[in-house]
Amino acid sequence: MAVKILLLSMPDSFEHMPVLSIRMPNGALTSLAGNVDPHHQIAVADLILVQRHVRITLELLMAKFKPDLVGLSVMTFQRRTAEAIMDLVRSIQSNVYIVVGGYDPSLATEAYTDPTSHRADFIVRGEGEITFRELLRAIEGQTGYDHIAGLTFRSGDIYHHNPDRKLSDLVGDEIRPPNRDCRVLSGYTEMGRQIDVIETSRGCTFDCSFCSIIEMRGRNFHKFNFDRVLADIRDAVAHGARSIFFVDDNITLNVRRFESLCQAIIDAGLNWIDYSVQAMTASIADHGETLAPLMRKAGFRYVFLGIENVLEQDLGFLKAIAKNSRRAAGRRTGNASIKAIRSLRANGMYVVGGLIVGNPKDTRKDIQANLKFARRWIDWPYIQHPTPYPGTPMTSALRQQGLINTDEVSKYDGTTAVVTCEHLSGREIEFMRWKAERWIKLRHTYALFRHDPKFIYKYGRRLLKFLFRGSTVRSFLGLESARKAFERYCAIRERERKYV
C-alpha cells in the first residue's frame, strides 16, 4: 500500500530574511522525498512561500492530497508554529500520522513528547533519509517500530526512544539525490531570481559553543562526490533555479576540495549561476590568493563569513578563536576577518558578515566595537545575539548563569535578544544592533540595484519600508527618539510571529 505523504517546512522567517526578497526551499524535505521508496505519493510544501496564507493553503493541500502522513521540519524558533500546524492538521483530518524532524525535534525531543498534547506520532532524530524510509516501510508492512534507529514513536500514552542512528558516510547512493518534482508550491526567490539549495557535504569538526551541529551530528565531515553535486545543480537549474545557496555546514573545512569544486563548476559550464555560501574566515584568509579568484570565476557572489566577534574575549566565550585565526608556519598570527574580507572583496564578492553581539561580559564599548567593524567592513550585516538553542554548550553555560530572559522559543530567532549580559539588558543590546544595522543594509542597495535593477525598481520601496519598519517621518527628522521607533518595530515583530 503506497503511503500518501505531505511534507511541510515552517513559514516563520526572521529579520535578516525578508520574504519579499528571499524565499528559499528547505533542503531537508526534497532530500527525504528523494529517498522514500518510489511507489509512495509525496508532496512537499515550503510554507515560507505562503507565509501570510498558511491556514487556507493547508486546508487546500489537505483536501487535495488527503495524506496518510504529514511531516514537519522544525527549527526551535518555529516550534510554536509547528504546534499550531499540527493542531490544524489534526482538526482537518484526525486519522493522520504526524512526523516531526529537523534540529528542534532532534535536540529538544522532550518538547514534542509532552503527554498533554500528543501532537506528534513519530520524531525522527538526526539525519532523516533512511529513518524516514524505514518508518514508511514499517507503516506499510505494519511491522512495528522498535527496530528503526533514530526514531522516537508513540504507543498509547508512552513515547519510546530507539537508539540513535549511525551517520551516513554519504558514499555511494545510500543517500539518493533530492526529488524536486514533488514541490507543490512555487515562488522561490532571491531578489527576483529563482533560488535553490544544494548540499555538497555534511558536518563540521569545530565546536563553536553556540552551534547545534556537534549535538546533532558529532564532530565529523562527510562528502558527496562531485558528479552527484554537479548533477544536483543541473537538476536545480532544470527546475528553474538561477541562484544557488550551498547549505553545507562548513564547506571550507577542506579548502583543496572546495577549490576543486569551484573548478568542477567552471569546467561544467555552470558558472553563470549566482552562488552563495557560508565560509570560515580562517580558510578564506589563509588560502584567499588561490581560493577567492576561483570562487569568483565559479560564480560565487555572496559569502556568509562566520566572523562571530572581533574581540578575543568574546571569541573565547563563543569557542570560535581557532576558526577565526590566521596562521603562518603553523602558528596563529591574529584575527583572520579583515584579511578574509579583503580577499573576497578584491575578487568582486560581497561579504555577509555574521557577528554575535551581547555576550555575557560585553560592555557597551564592546558592542560598539563590533558595530563599528560592521560599518567599515561588511556589505550585508547578519548580526545576531547569543541564542540558547537546545543542546549547545552555550545554552548550558547561560542557563547556569541565569542569563536567559525567556523560555518563549518563538523569540529564539537570533535577532531578538533573549540573553541579558552583565552590563546591559537584552533590550538595550537589541536596540543598539537594530539602530546600526539598518543603515549598513541601506548602503548595499546600490549593489543590489546594479545586479537586479528590475527587481529593485519594482520592489525597492517595499524593501525600504521593511528595512525601516517602526520609523516615521518624525523619527527621521529627529522629532521623536529612535527608541520610540524601536518600540514600534518590536511590536510589529511580535505581531508577525503569528503565522497560523
Ligand code: B12
Ligand atoms: C543552510 C542553513 C541556513 C540557511 C537556510 C537555507 C534553507 N532554506 O534551507 C540560512 C542561512 C538562510 C539560515 C537561516 C537561519 N538559520 Co540556519 N542553518 C543552515 C545550516 C548551515 C544547514 C541546514 C541544512 O539545510 N542542512 C542540510 C539538510 C539536508 O539537513 P537538515 O536540515 O539537518 O535536515 C536533515 C535532518 O535534520 C532531518 N530532517 C529535517 N527536517 C525533517 C523533517 C522530517 C519530517 C523528517 C522525517 C526529518 C527531517 O532529515 C534531514 C536529512 O537528513 C544549519 C546547520 C549549521 N551547521 O549551522 C543552520 C541551522 C539549521 N540554522 C539555524 C538557525 C537558528 C537559523 C536562523 C533562525 C538564524 C540564523 N542562525 O541565521 C535563520 C532562520 C531562517 C529563516 N527561516 O528565516 C540553527 C537551528 C537551531 C535550532 N535549534 O533551531 C542551525 C542548526 C545553526 C545553529 N545555530 O546551530 N540557515
Ligand code: SF4
Ligand atoms: S565552524 Fe560553523 S558549523 Fe562548525 S561548529 Fe562553528 S559555527 Fe558550527
